[in-house]
Amino acid sequence: MLELDDVQIHFSSQGLMVLNIALAVVMFGVALGITLEDFKNLIKNPKLILLGVVSQFILLPLVTYGIIVLINPKPSIALGMMMVAACPGGNISNFMTHLANGNTALSISLTAFATFLAMFMTPFNFQLYGNLYEPTAQILKTVELNPFELVKLVILILGIPLVLGMLVRSKNKTLAEKLSKLLKPLSIIVFIAIVIIAFSNNLDIFYDYIHHVLGLGIIHNLVAILLGFGVATVFGLSLRDKKTLAIETGIQNSGLGLLIIFTFFNGLGGMAIMAAFWGIWHIVSGLLLATYLSKKHAIETV
Numbered sequence: 001m002l003e004l005d006d007v008q009i010h011f012s013s014q015g016l017m018v019l020n021i022a023l024a025v026v027m028f029g030v031a032l033g034i035t036l037e038d039f040k041n042l043i044k045n046p047k048l049i050l051l052g053v054v055s056q057f058i059l060l061p062l063v064t065y066g067i068i069v070l071i072n073p074k075p076s077i078a079l080g081m082m083m084v085a086a087c088p089g090g091n092i093s094n095f096m097t098h099l100a101n102g103n104t105a106l107s108i109s110l111t112a113f114a115t116f117l118a119m120f121m122t123p124f125n126f127q128l129y130g131n132l133y134e135p136t137a138q139i140l141k142t143v144e145l146n147p148f149e150l151v152k153l154v155i156l157i158l159g160i161p162l163v164l165g166m167l168v169r170s171k172n173k174t175l176a177e178k179l180s181k182l183l184k185p186l187s188i189i190v191f192i193a194i195v196i197i198a199f200s201n202n203l204d205i206f207y208d209y210i211h212h213v214l215g216l217g218i219i220h221n222l223v224a225i226l227l228g229f230g231v232a233t234v235f236g237l238s239l240r241d242k243k244t245l246a247i248e249t250g251i252q253n254s255g256l257g258l259l260i261i262f263t264f265f266n267g268l269g270g271m272a273i274m275a276a277f278w279g280i281w282h283i284v285s286g287l288l289l290a291t292y293l294s295k296k297h298a299i300e301t302v
Contacts, residue, residue, distance in 0.1 A: 007205055007209065007268075007269030007270075008266050008267050008268060008269060009202050009205060009262075009267030009268075009269060009272040009273070016259075016262055016263065019255075019258070019259050019262065020156075020157065020259065022193075022255075023157050023255050023256060023259055024156070024157055024160070024161045025161075025183065026091050026183065026255070027091065027115070027157060027158055027161035027162065027165070028161040028164060028165045028183065029091075029165070029179065029180055029182075029183025030091050030094070030111065030115075030165070031112075031115075031161055031162045031163075031164065031165020031166050031169075032165045032168060032169055032176040032177070032179050032180035032183065033094070033108060033165075033169070033176075033177075033180050034108060034111070034112040034162070034165065034166055034169070035166065035169060035170070036166070036170075038105075038108055038109040038112045038113075039109070039112060039113065041105070041109050047235070048106060048109075048110070048237075048241070049113060051231055051232065051235055051237070051245060052110045052113065052114065052245065052248065053113075053114075053117065054231065055227060055228050055231045055232075055245055055248070055249045056088070056089060056114055056228075056248060056249050057114075057117060057118075057121045057125065059227055059231065060085045060224055060227060060249060061082070061085045061086055061125040061128075061129055063085075063223060063227060064081050064082060064084075064085035064129070064220065064223075065082070065129045065132065065133065067081070067219075067220065067223065068081060068082070068133060069133065071216070073212075073216060073270075074212065074270050075135035075136050075138065075139055075270070076139065076268050076269055076270025076271050077212060077213055077216065077270035077271070077273075077274050078133060078135065078136050078270075079130060079136045079139055079140075079265075079268070079270065079271050080213070080257075080261070080270055080271035080272070080273070080274030080275050080278075081216070081220055081274060082125075082126055082129045082130055082133075082136065083126060083257040083260060083261060083271060083274075083275060084220070084252050084254050084257050084274065084275055084278045085125070085129075085220075085224075085252070086121070086122045086123075086125035086126040086129075086257075087118065087122055087252045087253045087254060087256050087257045088111075088114040088115055088117070088118035088121075088122065088158070088252075088253050088256070089110065089111055089114050089248045089249070089251055089252065089253065090251035090252050090253045090254070090255075090279075090282065090286075091111075091253065091255075092251060092283065092286065093107055093111060093247050093248050093251040093286075094107045094108050094111060096247045096251060096286045096287070096289070096290045097243065097244050097247050097248075097290070099287075099290035099291065099294055100243045100247065100289065100290035100291075100293035100294050101240070101243070101293065101294050102240050102241075102243035102244040102247060102293070103238075103240040103241050103243070103244045104244075106240075106241060106244045107244050107247065107248060110244070110245075110248050111248070112162070114248070115158050115159075115162050116159070116162065118154060118158055118253075119151065119154050119155050119158055119159050120151065122154050122256070123147055123150040123151050123154060126150075126260075127140075127145075127147060127150075139268070143264060143265055144264075145264050145265075149264075150260065150264065153259070153260065153263060154256070154260075157256060157259065158256070192280070192283075205269065205273075206273065206276075209269060209270075209273055210273060210277065212270065212273070213270070213273050213274045213277050214277065216274075217274060217277045217278050217281055218281060218285075220278070221250060221278060221281055221282050221285055222250075222285070224249050224250040224252070225246050225247070225249065225250030225285070225289065226246070227249055228245040228246040228247070228248060228249030228250060229242050229243075229245065229246035231245060231249075232244075232245040232246065243293055246289070247286060247289070247290070250282065250285070250286065250289070251282050251286050252278065252279075252282060254275045254276070254278045254279035254282070255279060257275040257278075257279075258272065258275045258276060258279070261275055
């Protein structure tokens with residue numbers, strides 16, 4: 001059996017095109033619920049902007065790098081962890097926050113801001129930590145990863161749908177709300193479908209190597225959730241805001257990570273399996289966490 005760092009997940013050009021379109025449509029659906037007021041509300045409360053940015057784009061990649069140095073996983077898995085940590089919050093974070101009785105308005109605002117910031121921070125963090133850790137730096141040397149092409153891809157998948165969705169909402173709020181109700185629930189289905197499509201012809205690889213990422217992926221996700229909650233606690237945020245920051249940090253857009261992996265790394269085994277598992281697991285962990293927090297809230301308000 002091949003070493004995981006030498007395994008590649010085969011993904012057709014047609015599948016890659018479908019993945020591009022699916023992620024753009026999902027992002028468009030999220031953007032339909034975002035307005036300029038969401039950005040203005042964050043500007044009025046710079047503390048929340050700062051904590052959201054620090055938790056998601058500074059501490060999570062840094063802590064991820066620390067875990068990698070400590071545990072020393074296979075280089076392709078380490079690169080997959082860096083990829084996930086560099087991505088913005090996942091598209092289902094708003095739903096999870098609402099279910100947990102968190103601050104949904106804050107979640108939407110942070111999603112908007114994080115999506116905008118990710119156009120630059122995702123490529124920056126991935127390149128920074130990928131080159132800082134010697135084993136992953138060796139992989140990056142063998143890949144033609146043009147930073148400008150990476151930024152362009154992220155802008156196409158996140159930036160353009162964000163602008164178009166907000167534009168539709170500003171012109172026709174009723175239409176935007178109807179479309180949003182149709183598109184938002186698809187985000188979970190779309191990601192699961194992406195994983196199924198990606199691994200349908202590679203099931204033997206998935207089964208043979210999933211044990212390499214199982215425990216590490218769960219630990220990484222748990223650390224991300226606790227990190228968001230911890231940052232919010234240290235800076236004295238309310239319980240609703242603590243829930244929100246924990247979910248925003250713990251739910252990552254691993255679909256975007258998979259797209260980058262298939263586009264630039266030819267489905268490098270450890271990267272693809274880690275991002276795919278992370279994406280499935282954070283849906284499970286997010287729903288479990290949100291359900292627990294909602295029941296806790298119900299008990300406390302009785």
